[in-house]
Each structure stands twice: as structure tokens, then as C-alpha cells.
Amino acid sequence: MEHFTPVTALAGGALIGLSASLLMLFHGRVAGISGIFAGIFDPWTEDRSFRLYFIAGLLLAGVGARLVYPSTLPAGTPGLAVGAVAGLLVGFGTRLGSGCTSGHGVCGLSRLSVRSLVATLTFMATAMLTVTLLRALRGGS
Amino acid sequence: MTGPSLVRSRAAALFSGLLLGAGLVVAGMTSPAKVTGFLDILGHWDPSLALVMVGAIGVHALLLRPILRRPRPLFEATFQPPNRTRVDGRLVLGAAVFGVGWGLGGVCPGPGIVDAASGSLYAVVFTAAMALGTLGVLVERRVRPDPRGESLDRDPSFAGESALRP
Numbered sequence: 206m207e208h209f210t211p212v213t214a215l216a217g218g219a220l221i222g223l224s225a226s227l228l229m230l231f232h233g234r235v236a237g238i239s240g241i242f243a244g245i246f247d248p249w250t251e252d253r254s255f256r257l258y259f260i261a262g263l264l265l266a267g268v269g270a271r272l273v274y275p276s277t278l279p280a281g282t283p284g285l286a287v288g289a290v291a292g293l294l295v296g297f298g299t300r301l302g303s304g305c306t307s308g309h310g311v312c313g314l315s316r317l318s319v320r321s322l323v324a325t326l327t328f329m330a331t332a333m334l335t336v337t338l339l340r341a342l343r344g345g346s
Numbered sequence: 347m348t349g350p351s352l353v354r355s356r357a358a359a360l361f362s363g364l365l366l367g368a369g370l371v372v373a374g375m376t377s378p379a380k381v382t383g384f385l386d387i388l389g390h391w392d393p394s395l396a397l398v399m400v401g402a403i404g405v406h407a408l409l410l411r412p413i414l415r416r417p418r419p420l421f422e423a424t425f426q427p428p429n430r431t432r433v434d435g436r437l438v439l440g441a442a443v444f445g446v447g448w449g450l451g452g453v454c455p456g457p458g459i460v461d462a463a464s465g466s467l468y469a470v471v472f473t474a475a476m477a478l479g480t481l482g483v484l485v486e487r488r489v490r491p492d493p494r495g496e497s498l499d500r501d502p503s504f505a506g507e508s509a510l511r512p
Contacts, residue, residue: 208383210374214394217373218401224366225402226409231358233419233426236366238456243480249488258356260459262363267463269364270371279461282378282468283451291451292458292472294443296479299455302440303430306375306454307366309441310399313428315406323433328445329385335449336385 225312228259237308238263239299302328355421367460373398376461378452378468385449 225236232255234241241259244250282288299305302324304313309328313321374380374394383392419425430437448454453461453472461469 208380208390208392208394210394211397214373214397215401217369217371217375218398218403219405220369220372221366221398222369222402222405222407222409224362224369225406226413227358227365228362229410229419229425230413230416231355231362231420233422233424235426235428236362238366238454238459239476239480242455242459242476243484246477246481247484254356255359258359259363262360262365263367263456263459264463265360265364266367266371267376267460267465269368270376270460271464279377279379279466279468282466285468285471288451288453288468288472289475291447291453292475293479294447294450295453295455295458295472296476297482298440298442298444298447298479300440300480300483302437302442302444303428304441305444305456306448307456311402311406314399315403315410318428320428320430320433320437324437324441327438327441328448331442331445332385332449333387333445335446336382337388339450340386340389 221307221311222315225307225315235308235312237304237312239295239305240303240308243296243300298328351421358421366456369402370456370460373401375454376457376464378457381448381452381454381457385452 228234228236241256245253245256245260250256283291295305299308302309304321304324306328309318309321309324314325370376375398380392381395383390384395386392413419414425444454451472453469455476458469458473458476462473
């Protein structure tokens with residue numbers, strides 16, 4: 206429990222909830238990052254410019270984080286091959302299941318969507334199982 | 347939409363993305379180790395990310411109702427509700443696959459994109475692979491459209507909006 210950071214977790218979460226609300230107020234859209242991102246690559250999409258500006262905002266946050274506190278740069282990440290496999294699974298899974306942590310986990314649960322509740326419980330369960338299995342395989346405790 | 351309102355609409359989208367990204371950074375979601383620490387419930391469990399969900403859902407659930415009571419959003423003609431309604435195999439299988447990827451890499455889509463911009467090669471690789479992964483489903487949907495035409499349905503959880511408008 207030494208890494209427990211309740212204040213920043215709640216504050217960051219509140220910012221995420223505020224952003225999702227603003228996106229609904231401004232553009233009438235659910236703040237599902239995987240969906241907004243994937244739409245950029247859809248040749249039939251009619252709102253690529255909206256998507257690009259939203260993703261540009263996310264990128265700007267990354268650049269800002271690097272400038273404001275460089276220590277946020279993720280350290281001790283798994284290898285690049287693991288990143289590639291994880292990315293493929295996340296990209297494919299979020300599209301097949303129509304959402305990720307933001308779309309289902311935050312927006313869907315906020316409006317009590319049954320679909321999102323099922324999706325969130327499912328991806329939380331398989332993610333926890335994966336981490337537990339990986340640790341067991343590595344022989345850690 | 348033309349001229350100044352188009353500029354404002356794009357600025358609003360940029361600002362929403364920036365705020366969401368800032369939230370992810372402050373919350374610690376952009377650290378794969380932090381995420382893995384939360385998912386590792388049988389190890390040295392770090393429950394912080396549960397509080398991220400509490401904060402995000404608390405604020406959004408509170409603000410969503412008054413927003414949907416408006417006749418329309420500020421920059422679009424209508425609210426765009428989620429267009430699928432059914433709990434089906436696609437949803438469960440997709441979520442399950444996503445969870446495995448999330449647990450494996452410690453990164454979900456938002457943090458992947460944010461970290462890529464802050465100069466993490468790991469996140470750049472993750473995000474590029476994620477784009478490739480979404481293309482697989484995109485192609486599949488075009489080749490084999492949903493036979494039930496579900497995309498015309500409305501998610502009942504979004505009923506607040508349709509119930510308030512004729």
C-alpha cells in the first residue's frame with residue numbers, strides 16, 4: 206500500500222469526468238478514446254477533423270507532462286515486443302467490444318449502461334487475471 | 347459550420363482532449379507500473395486507480411443529466427448516443443481481449459496516446475500496434491455488416507435525451 210495515491214487519483218479522475226462532460230456539452234459525444242482514435246482510420250468517417258483535434262489535445266497533454274514534470278515519463282516498461290502485442294490486442298479488443306476504459310468504464314457506467322457494466326467487469330477480470338498469471342510465471346510473489 | 351464557429355468547435359475538441367490527457371497524467375494512468383499495480387490484486391495491490399474511476403464517474407454522472415436536458419450540444423445539431431444496445435458475444439469477447447492486452451502492457455488507449463507524445467518509445471510502438479489492431483475490426487465490419495442492423499437502435503441508458511425531446 207506504500208504507493209497508494211488517493212488524492213491525485215481522485216483529482217485526476219475528476220478531470221477525466223469533467224472532460225467527458227465537456228465533450229458531451231460541446232459535441233454531444235461519448236468520450237470513448239478508442240472509438241475516437243479508431244475513427245481516424247475509417248475511410249468512411251465524416252468527422253475526422255473533430256477526431257484529429259481531440260487526439261491532438263491528448264498529444265498536447267503528453268508533451269506538456271514531459272515539460273512540466275519529466276518524471277512522468279513511464280519508466281520500467283515491459284519490452285517493445287510486449288508493447289506491440291498489447292497494442293494489437295487493445296486495438297482489436299476495444300473495437301470488437303466497442304469501448305475501452307473511458308467509453309465503457311467512465312462514460313458507460315456514469316449513465317448506468319448494462320452493456321458497459323458487462324464490458325467493464327469483463328476487461329477488469331481478464332486484465333487482473335493476466336497480471337496475476339504473468340507474475341506467477343515470473344515466479345514473483 | 348463555417349468560420350468562427352468551426353474554429354471554436356475545433357478548439358473545444360482540442361481542449362477536451364487536453365483536459366482528458368491531463369487527467370490521465372495526474373491520476374497516474376500514464377504509468378504502466380501504476381496500472382499493473384492496480385490490476386495485481388493478489389500481489390502488492392495499489393487501489394489508487396479505483397479512486398480514479400470514483401472521481402471520473404462521480405463528476406460525469408453528476409454533470410451528464412443537466413447537459414442532456416439541453417436541446418442540443420453547443421457545436422453539433424444533435425447529441426450522438428451510443429448506437430449499440432445488445433449484450434452479445436462481440437461485446438464480451440472484445441472486452442476480454444482488451445483486458446488481456448491492458449494487463450499485458452499496462453496501457454489502455456488514452457494513456458498510450460499521451461505517453462507516445464511524451465516521448466516513450468514503448469508507447470509509440472503500443473499506439474501504432476493499436477491502430478493496426480483497430481483496422482482488423484474495421485475491415486471485418488465493412489466486409490460483414492451487422493445483420494441485425496443494430497446500429498439504428500438507441501442505447502436505453504441514453505434515454506434521458508430522447509425522453510426529453512419530442
